[in-house]
Amino acid sequence: MxxxxxxxxxxxxxxxxxxxxxxxxxxxxxxxxxxxxxxxxxxxxxxxxxxxxxxxxxxxxxxxxxxxxxxxxxxxxxxxxxxxxxxxxxxxxxxxxxxxxxxxxxxxxxxxxxxxxxxxxxxxxxxxxxxxxxxxxxxxxxxxxxxxxxxxxxxxxxxxxxxxxxxxxxxxxxxxxxxxxxxxxxxxxxxxxxxxVYPSLSPNRLGGKGEARLLAVREEHKKDTEFCKKVSKAAKVSNSKELNAFLSGIVNGLPLCLYTFCPNTQRLEKKLFLAVKEWRKNVEIRSGEVERKVSFTPDFTNCVKLWLAAKSFNIERKEAVVLEELEERMRKIFGYERSKEALISHELAKIKEEAEAKKKELNKWKLLRTLFSGERISPSFDRRNFLAHAGLEYNVTELRYS
Amino acid sequence: MxxxxxxxxxxxxxxxxxxxxxxxxxxxxxxxxxxxxxxxxxxxxxxxxxxxxxxxxxxxxxxxxxxxxxxxxxxxxxxxxxxxxxxxxxxxxxxxxxxxxxxxxxxxxxxxxxxxxxxxxxxxxxxxxxxxxxxxxxxxxxxxxxxxxxxxxxxxxxxxxxxxxxxxxxxxxxxxxxxxxxxxxxxxxxxxxxxxVYPSLSPNRLGGKGEARLLAVREEHKKDTEFCKKVSKAAKVSNSKELNAFLSGIVNGLPLCLYTFCPNTQRLEKKLFLAVKEWRKNVEIRSGEVERKVSFTPDFTNCVKLWLAAKSFNIERKEAVVLEELEERMRKIFGYERSKEALISHELAKIKEEAEAKKKELNKWKLLRTLFSGERISPSFDRRNFLAHAGLEYNVTELRYS
CATH class of the missing domain: 3.40.50.10640 (SSO1389-like)
Structure with missing residues (x-):
């Protein structure tokens, strides 16, 4: 279309x-x-x-x-x-x-x-x-x-x-x-x-401090604890941590996060459909009155956003990604966000150079830290370091030549 | 308020x-x-x-x-x-x-x-x-x-x-x-x-391919070339390249760009006021009819956005910035955009470390490239490298100890 x-x-x-x-x-x-x-x-x-x-x-x-x-x-x-x-x-x-x-x-x-x-x-x-x-x-x-x-x-x-x-x-x-x-x-x-239209996605995390739910029981019906339990169960998002990691991959430009945490779009879509069905089921029609006992939560729309992203990015969950695929996909996804794209390709180029130089050692998975021994490298994982290297942090990223 | x-x-x-x-x-x-x-x-x-x-x-x-x-x-x-x-x-x-x-x-x-x-x-x-x-x-x-x-x-x-x-x-x-x-x-x-509300600013550059103008003569009056010239002159933005560089500093997270190209907010505000005055002057009132012969351009609003940014960021144009001020300001401006902030503070920390180590040589301005001689450093300026290092590129950034 x-x-x-x-x-x-x-x-x-x-x-x-x-x-x-x-x-x-x-x-x-x-x-x-x-x-x-x-x-x-x-x-x-x-x-x-x-x-x-x-x-x-x-x-x-x-x-x-x-x-x-x-x-x-x-x-x-x-x-x-x-x-x-x-x-x-x-x-x-x-x-x-x-x-x-x-x-x-x-x-x-x-x-x-x-x-x-x-x-x-x-x-x-x-x-x-x-x-x-x-x-x-x-x-x-x-x-x-x-x-x-x-x-x-x-x-x-x-x-x-x-x-x-x-x-x-x-x-x-x-x-x-x-x-x-x-x-x-x-x-x-x-x-x-x-x-x-320029690319944009707000960093709205699912679940806030608690567990994520796609639906909420409206104030007037909160006393009905049985009903609340039933809706809560039907509307629960079990993988919200992973979804938030995928979101962070987009917002912060972390290529491996995108692949590691990419949601299964079919399953996510089904989850959303079930929530809509549950919501619709709880619309009561009485004489002259239509009442929706249940409402959608902001997390419902947050999930739709991630479904849209995963589906349109055309990637699927992988534990390991071929470097060339990573380069090519990231250019497509972050092409408009020039500084993200530049940082990602800078980091990938460094890794590629190292991989070429140490081809022989790379017949099995090696932590980047053990390869880049010459540079000032943090000996332990650090969140800010992780973000500053587009998620390709040396203590958590492994490389193999195949 | x-x-x-x-x-x-x-x-x-x-x-x-x-x-x-x-x-x-x-x-x-x-x-x-x-x-x-x-x-x-x-x-x-x-x-x-x-x-x-x-x-x-x-x-x-x-x-x-x-x-x-x-x-x-x-x-x-x-x-x-x-x-x-x-x-x-x-x-x-x-x-x-x-x-x-x-x-x-x-x-x-x-x-x-x-x-x-x-x-x-x-x-x-x-x-x-x-x-x-x-x-x-x-x-x-x-x-x-x-x-x-x-x-x-x-x-x-x-x-x-x-x-x-x-x-x-x-x-x-x-x-x-x-x-x-x-x-x-x-x-x-x-x-x-x-x-x-999350921080966001679209990367709308001023001027597109041509020169930036805050006002445009409406189609019906374009034949009046004298009038067009007059409006065009009053609505011209002479520093659009610098304004675009400031915009890029925000969108791409480039701390020194923010200081180097920060517009004078008073002058920019005056420019905007003059445009509004010119626009208002060209509203013609006839019997039963009000006609605006001139209209605002998207660049008018693009300028307002940069005025807002410069004014609320509370920074002013500087050729050189004390490292601690840079660190502190950037934490405030990019605190919500975690990957930008992490990259900037990573780069600044590297520079700080080098500055401490080479204190004695730094009694006058030195190019970063001449300081970081040990690492794989591009011998010439490269746009993508510039973006990947938060604008603190080694061929264009100088350091001094004072």
Missing amino acids: RSILVSSWGKPWRTGGEFSWKKVEYRLKETSRTSRSSLPVLVEHIKPERIVIVVLDTVAEKICSNYQKLCKMVEERYLDFIQKELEILEEVKVIVTPGVGSFELKFKGEMMDFYHYVFFELSRELIGLEKQCEVHLDITHGLNFAPVLLHEALENILGILAYTKNIKFSIYNAEPFIPETKEKSSLTIHRIEYRD | RSILVSSWGKPWRTGGEFSWKKVEYRLKETSRTSRSSLPVLVEHIKPERIVIVVLDTVAEKICSNYQKLCKMVEERYLDFIQKELEILEEVKVIVTPGVGSFELKFKGEMMDFYHYVFFELSRELIGLEKQCEVHLDITHGLNFAPVLLHEALENILGILAYTKNIKFSIYNAEPFIPETKEKSSLTIHRIEYRD
């Missing part, structure tokens, strides 16, 4: 059924279309390979027997609007995200569920981007907190993908429709941002 | 004068207030030392003789609303930002002017934050693109300040007011985000 258009949408219709989005002329450069939405013009102008609309479950006007059905109902109403009213023939993916507040129905839960849920869903879409790609975000119809958090999620996802992809990111917004003006409106769609 | 509350606001009143923001009960934990805005509850709950409201000039309903007066009129209307309707007694700063679109008046210009302008104005506010501080953003009343771009600006500003400050960042959003519901509404204000 080379291009994707993501839109944040509010509610195009009133409760009675009448449309609240008026038909106006939307205009983007030479393209213009009279429509209830900016979508048709954007689709025509950008010609994205994929279209994703992010909406909120809070637009639901009646309850269903379970949450999945409620989301399905919302999704279908939007698809109907997109096909019949907007006459969009392209395939459109509608992501129904969890909102909070009193509307036709009352939705109880954590507002940040929106962020975590959309982060996961969008990550699964965007992992399919090619090396040269474009991401377009339209916030014209976004309401309230949704475009802000969607934008933040996108920024974070794209920051991770930018380690290995060249991404152009655009944001669009149409001039607002003013109901008071009588004249026939024409709303210009502005590209309010257009830029290259 | 230890805490600041920033809010993004739309228009609280209709053109006739009637309020469009209804009086409802806003509730945040134990605090509640019936008001037309979330502001009173937030002020009571957070007790911020400073309050900033970001509004758009497009709410203006009649023209003034110049743009500054138009902004002043908008500012006063909001202050009046804040004092009389919301009964806020604390001092409030209203930032009137440039918007685009057809409202009571028609506003022509670049939409991104909003981002660049608010970036500068907020930077000037936030530079006053203490080492331990809190930043609160309320997006309840934000409309359209404004909260998205305001949030992005804040994220970028705080990322730079986080090199030297511990910042807690919160975002608030009230449940939306639904006009259709008949019952007395109570809107809960949710803290939708709460987190520590």
Whole structure:
């Protein structure tokens, strides 16, 4: 996939059924279309390979027997609007995200569920981007907190993908429709941002001081200890230390850490899916009310980030790596972060030189310290030394010639 | 200043004068207030030392003789609303930002002017934050693109300040007011985000391939070559190479670059002020129309970022730096970026050791290469080597004992 258009949408219709989005002329450069939405013009102008609309479950006007059905109902109403009213023939993916507040129905839960849920869903879409790609975000119809958090999620996802992809990111917004003006409106769609994405990943460690969990029971239900235990068990991350080491490998530029602690992406993805399933299972639907008893934790999104990184870096866990592979992969992953890349290749070059010189001794694994005997080398492991040598510290790194 | 509350606001009143923001009960934990805005509850709950409201000039309903007066009129209307309707007694700063679109008046210009302008104005506010501080953003009343771009600006500003400050960042959003519901509404204000800010600065170089300019003439006026020349001259950045070297010092962790190329913050600030003045001078007001003939460039914001960095790092340009000062400052600036900090202190420790050993020779400046003769040292300058040694490369760094 080379291009994707993501839109944040509010509610195009009133409760009675009448449309609240008026038909106006939307205009983007030479393209213009009279429509209830900016979508048709954007689709025509950008010609994205994929279209994703992010909406909120809070637009639901009646309850269903379970949450999945409620989301399905919302999704279908939007698809109907997109096909019949907007006459969009392209395939459109509608992501129904969890909102909070009193509307036709009352939705109880954590507002940040929106962020975590959309982060996961969008990550699964965007992992399919090619090396040269474009991401377009339209916030014209976004309401309230949704475009802000969607934008933040996108920024974070794209920051991770930018380690290995060249991404152009655009944001669009149409001039607002003013109901008071009588004249026939024409709303210009502005590209309010257009830029290259630089690689970035925040050093958010999993678990803080305690154990990492992907879900948390909401305050109101914490008294139900049985329930808490059950959720806690289902949401536990058993390998958070290793995941943190992988994170450190990216943030601090430690090539062997990346290979040693690279998570199994299939297993991690399954873990995330199970958490979403557990979360969904604990949405209770009562008369006029939808309550999410469980919420996603920041560690849920931290795990999604590492899943994205591991999957897009295209490496797999190894105990030992061929030096040339290490050089080549690190150039690709840290090519934009010049000082990291320079330090790594400097350290690898030193090791390579030594390996060539001491070929004969290297028919079995040798600690680097025993090879570099001539230099001022710390006789014991030191954390800062480890970081200053891109993780290729002489007391913990072994070398072999094969 | 230890805490600041920033809010993004739309228009609280209709053109006739009637309020469009209804009086409802806003509730945040134990605090509640019936008001037309979330502001009173937030002020009571957070007790911020400073309050900033970001509004758009497009709410203006009649023209003034110049743009500054138009902004002043908008500012006063909001202050009046804040004092009389919301009964806020604390001092409030209203930032009137440039918007685009057809409202009571028609506003022509670049939409991104909003981002660049608010970036500068907020930077000037936030530079006053203490080492331990809190930043609160309320997006309840934000409309359209404004909260998205305001949030992005804040994220970028705080990322730079986080090199030297511990910042807690919160975002608030009230449940939306639904006009259709008949019952007395109570809107809960949710803290939708709460987190520590990590240091970050994108490697956006000034000028790209050409010369850096803080302002650009908009497409429609490019034919007026005299005008273009005038603006180009006023907006020229003469020291962009040095500014880029300073940027590289931060992004790549090069301590001597920071000192060698640290910009004069007063001069840079003056340059930015002059650009804003020139931009404002070129806003034309005609009957029913406000046109900005000139727009801010991304380099304007790139310069603001470097101004923020230089000012908050609390360093000043020096040709030579005492080693202990270098160690101490770098620990403060790169304390969060552990691998950068480890590499820098590793390199400085090596130099210190050598300096102690060769004290007698060091009564005048000596190139590091001539001191470290024992090691494998490149005989000529090499860019990657420079980066791999935190900029303390042996062919370009000199040492003296005093």
